[in-house]
Amino acid sequence: MAAIKEPWGLSVLGAGSVSAEPRLAHVDLAVDLLAPTPKAAFAEAGAAVTRLRDVLREHGIPDSDVSGSRLQLTSQYKGYGADRTFHGYGCVATYTVRTEALAGLELLIEDAVTAGANRVDAVRFEVEDKPAMRDEARRRAVAAARRKAEVYAQACGVRLGPVIHIEDVDPESMGGHSHGRRTGGDPEDDGALTPGSVRVEAAVLLGFALLPE
CATH class of the missing domain: 3.30.70.2970 (Protein of unknown function (DUF541), domain 2)
Incomplete structure (x- = not known):
C-alpha cells in the first residue's frame, strides 16, 4: 500500500487559460x-x-x-x-x-x-498583448487550484490554512498526470495557436497548510 512519506498539508495542481481573437x-x-x-x-x-x-x-x-x-x-x-x-x-x-x-x-x-x-x-x-493574457491565465490557474483544495479540505473535515508553497508549472507537461511536470521554464511564445483564436495557458502547483475544524 502506498504511503505519504512526508505528510505536511495539501498539494493541488490548477490550470487556467485565456483565448482571444488574433490581431x-x-x-x-x-x-x-x-x-x-x-x-x-x-x-x-x-x-x-x-x-x-x-x-x-x-x-x-x-x-x-x-x-x-x-x-x-x-x-x-x-x-x-x-x-x-x-x-x-x-x-x-x-x-x-x-x-x-x-x-x-x-x-x-x-x-x-x-x-x-x-x-x-x-x-x-x-495577439497584441500576450503577457497580459498570460497573467490572467495564471490568476485563473490559482483560482482553480484553490477551488480544488477547498473541495478536498471540506471532504476531509479540515480547513484550508495559508498557502505555503507556490510552484510554476509548464502546462504542456501536465498531460493528465496530477504532479507530472517540468518546472523552471516560462516560454512566453507557447499556447495553442489557430487561425480562429490564440489560447494562452498557465498552470500552478499550490501547497496549503491544513487546520482542524
Missing part, C-alpha cells in the same frame, strides 16, 4: 533554390528576393515589418559514401513577415510563393 500574423518565408554555380545561385536568389520585396510592398507591408537574413550559400550533395555526388549550390534567404491584414493573408502567401518564396515554414497568429 496579427507572422509568416516565415524562404527563398530556397539550387543552381550549378555560385554566381547563378546568387543571381537567381537575388532576383527572387527582389520580386518578393516588391510583392510585400504591393500588399502594403512596410520594410520595417519584414525581417530577413543575408543570402547563404552551401554546397549540396546527393547520396552517401562512394555514391555521394555533387548536386549544386544551394542559396537560401529567410524572412519573417508581420501583418495585421489577416483577411488578405491567404492571397499574400500565394503572391509571395509566386514571386519566389518557395518555402512557407510557419504561420503564427498572435
Whole structure:
C-alpha cells in the first residue's frame, strides 16, 4: 500500500487559460533554390528576393515589418559514401513577415510563393498583448487550484490554512498526470495557436497548510 512519506498539508495542481481573437500574423518565408554555380545561385536568389520585396510592398507591408537574413550559400550533395555526388549550390534567404491584414493573408502567401518564396515554414497568429493574457491565465490557474483544495479540505473535515508553497508549472507537461511536470521554464511564445483564436495557458502547483475544524 502506498504511503505519504512526508505528510505536511495539501498539494493541488490548477490550470487556467485565456483565448482571444488574433490581431496579427507572422509568416516565415524562404527563398530556397539550387543552381550549378555560385554566381547563378546568387543571381537567381537575388532576383527572387527582389520580386518578393516588391510583392510585400504591393500588399502594403512596410520594410520595417519584414525581417530577413543575408543570402547563404552551401554546397549540396546527393547520396552517401562512394555514391555521394555533387548536386549544386544551394542559396537560401529567410524572412519573417508581420501583418495585421489577416483577411488578405491567404492571397499574400500565394503572391509571395509566386514571386519566389518557395518555402512557407510557419504561420503564427498572435495577439497584441500576450503577457497580459498570460497573467490572467495564471490568476485563473490559482483560482482553480484553490477551488480544488477547498473541495478536498471540506471532504476531509479540515480547513484550508495559508498557502505555503507556490510552484510554476509548464502546462504542456501536465498531460493528465496530477504532479507530472517540468518546472523552471516560462516560454512566453507557447499556447495553442489557430487561425480562429490564440489560447494562452498557465498552470500552478499550490501547497496549503491544513487546520482542524
